[in-house]
Amino acid sequence: MNILFNWFEKRVDPFPQDTPQQPPDRLLAFCLHYTQGIWRWLILISILTSLIAVLQVVIFGFLGEVVDWLATANRETFFQDEFWSLFWMGAVVLVFLPALGALNIMLLHQTIFGNFPMRIRWRAHRYMLGQSYGFYQDEFAGRVATKVMQTALGVRETVAKIIDVFVYVVVYFGGALILVGSLDMALMLPFIGWVCFYIALLAYFLPKMRHISELQSNARSTMTGRIVDSYTNILTVKLFAHSSGEQDYAKASMNEFLNTVHPQMRLASKLNMSLDIANAFLLFSVGAVGLLSWQAGNATVGTIAVGVGLVMRLEGLSHWFMWELAGLFENIGMAEDGMKMLSKPVVVNDKANAKALTVTGGAIDFDKIKFNYGKDGGVIEELSLSVAPGEKIGLVGRSGAGKSTLMNVLLRLYDIEGGEVRIDGQNIADVSQESLREQIGVVTQDTSLLHRSIRDNIAYGRPDASEEDIIQAAKRANAHDYILDLVDLQGRTGYDAHVGERGVKLSGGQRQRIAIARVFVKNAPILVLDEATSALDSEVESAIQESLNALMEGKTVIAIAHRLSTIASLDRLVVLDQGAVIEEGSHEYLSTANGLYSQLWARQSGGFLGLDDLGLDDDVEAE
Known part of the structure; x- marks a missing residue:
């Protein structure tokens, strides 16, 4: 009888592979x-x-x-x-x-x-x-x-x-x-x-x-x-x-x-x-x-x-x-x-003939881009910025200046209204979104983990990663030792322990280190750090700074930070205000140039911006 049931159950494929x-x-x-x-x-x-x-x-x-x-x-x-x-x-x-x-x-x-x-x-x-x-x-x-x-x-x-x-x-x-x-x-x-x-x-x-x-x-x-x-x-x-x-x-x-x-x-x-x-x-x-x-x-x-x-x-x-x-x-x-x-249409679509992105050097060009989140007032109006292959830049500015917006359009989470974003000369609007994001490693300030095991979360950066790759990435992110001590409610331990919905069973610093380990495993040629160490205390931040430096080696890096001391050593700092580039140069140059950066640097306490500098009255959606 089960054979008969099985025959009828196999008449319809519940998981067709046609393109949605x-x-x-x-x-x-x-x-x-x-x-x-x-x-x-x-x-x-x-x-x-x-x-x-x-x-x-x-x-x-x-x-x-x-x-x-x-x-x-x-x-x-x-x-x-x-x-x-x-x-x-x-x-x-x-x-x-x-x-x-x-x-x-x-x-x-x-x-x-x-x-x-x-x-x-x-x-x-x-x-x-x-x-x-x-x-x-x-x-x-x-x-x-x-x-x-x-x-x-x-x-x-x-x-x-x-x-x-x-x-x-x-x-x-x-x-x-x-x-x-x-x-x-x-x-x-x-x-x-x-x-x-x-x-x-x-x-x-x-x-x-x-x-x-x-x-x-x-x-x-x-x-x-x-x-x-x-x-x-x-x-x-x-x-x-x-x-x-x-x-x-x-x-x-x-x-x-x-x-x-x-x-x-x-x-x-x-x-x-x-x-x-x-x-x-x-x-x-x-x-x-x-x-x-x-x-x-x-x-x-x-x-x-x-x-x-x-x-x-x-x-x-x-x-x-x-x-x-x-x-x-x-x-x-x-x-x-x-x-x-x-039945709502997908706003960001791949073109019919979209090709896979090929990254040879990692050069990034924002060419007169315009973006406004669908509002009347522009968040970014004709912004141009070039990042050389292997260059490491830091984005600085008050909240609402357009820093995270720049990252969103680079990842093509939104389509821009004007201009082009190119990687190694390839317009990202002409390549598939999957291939674009495969080439960019991202660590954000608000880290959410999947309600799965630690191993699955780290391997999310590269599903075919070996156990050795996963453990090595965790060690480089200074996460291996605390992972070994984890036990969940079902008795699973270490890398098999589940982290809870959005990673609630871990502290903010622990979640952040898992996210960093995930990017280590991914090993993409372009790296985006959006307040990557903001959830870490000073001791832990210092411990993994060398690992982050190793992660950035040979990559094109764009880092966002309010704690300016974390990006002061990068090749170039770019200061944004109201969606426009108003200053750029090294930390040494900008800190003495009597511009916005020097004001922010002077008013920091322990390398962190004061509340006034965070621009809490500005439009949060732009970030």
Whole structure:
């Protein structure tokens, strides 16, 4: 049996390797986009569903014939006279119907239900990984994850219910009408009236339920995002004793969600009560018309039995179908809500003919670049700066001067509005983003680690790094000794210990040293240090300074620091202010040039800028 299950489970690949494309922003096209590759199985399911519905209606018709036979048949010769009719109907009941049902179930449960949503998640996740950096600055991580998970189920249920449930009910209802009409046209009239009333109920209630479901899906995503945000920032919550505030913050979104649930349940109650009334009238009408037709000699006992039997069957089927349709619109709401996020275009894209970046020397040229984060006022206006191969420069300036912005455009986290950024003469807009970032090692001030082992985090710089490479990198970053003492809650130790979400189990200095070890392993020809040692105390900073110097050897380096003593020995210092280069030269020259740098240097205490110099009133987004 497991071999059979396995065969059906392998019919659909849950992890296709095609290049992720932007999904359409219209619901039908959106669902069709994510249904690629499984249509043949869905069509087969709809054919099987239709056959099952037809056979079930045929069985009802046959039961009516059996009733008529029993009323007039000779008991002694009954089985002999009707043997082949009974044999074939027995085959339908015992063989064909179960076989078709088993095949339909296998395709639904083994081929579709597991693989289909996973296929959607896989394709959506790959597309979201390619989303621009700016996209994630505007969204909750928990909200994005919820959309990916919800949308996968929403699309699956929407497609599956239409293909399986809708086809079954339409064929069954149609077959029932044809069967009753073939037996007695008068008996068909109550069924036609019931079907018209049923369609009117659907037309009135379901659009309202669809609207409520869409609101509910969005409210659910917001609620989940707020809760995840609290958990992600749990240290901040505790440090500011803000648990009650977070409760109120989450409660507000829970109330918004609940305010969509109550109207939904009211609609469901009204719908079901209306349906109960319709079913009661149908049963009464079919019974009355059937008895009158029998009395007039137009209907047999078997006809009445078929009519009443179909009413009882349709009563249960109508409630089931109504709930399935309500669920369908709920899932349509989830799919539409997710579509609004998942179909957003990627702002930073590779060109169709993008080549891999080739770094020969590591020369960097910012040529009259312009960038403003989409705002009216420019953060950088026609800035030009050249860095020679192997040169090590430091960027200096108040917060908001454009230092980190320069790094963002170098890494092409954003596309510039004008000018060019070139590496060894190659415009970075013409090369693939992956190849660009493979050639640049980065250590930032705000270091986030993956909730994986220490080994995995260090090897993130180069996945094929050997164990020896990883340990050597940790030693050069002055991290090896404390790594050996780590133990996590599952008892994993040393390099196998997990660091917690965003590395919360480690101190800031420990996280920073892991980040530095990661860049050691990567060994890229261009190095960016954005406050790389800001989280380290003076003793640790001094201990790894030699390692950083070794890391910079033979590389083109751009370093940002407020603690000027950490970059004073670099080849050249570049002073930025309001997105423009206003000074450049060696530390010795700039410290005596009576410019901004000399003012900053003079006002430092222990090599760190005073609060006034940090420009806290400036636009933080520029950094």
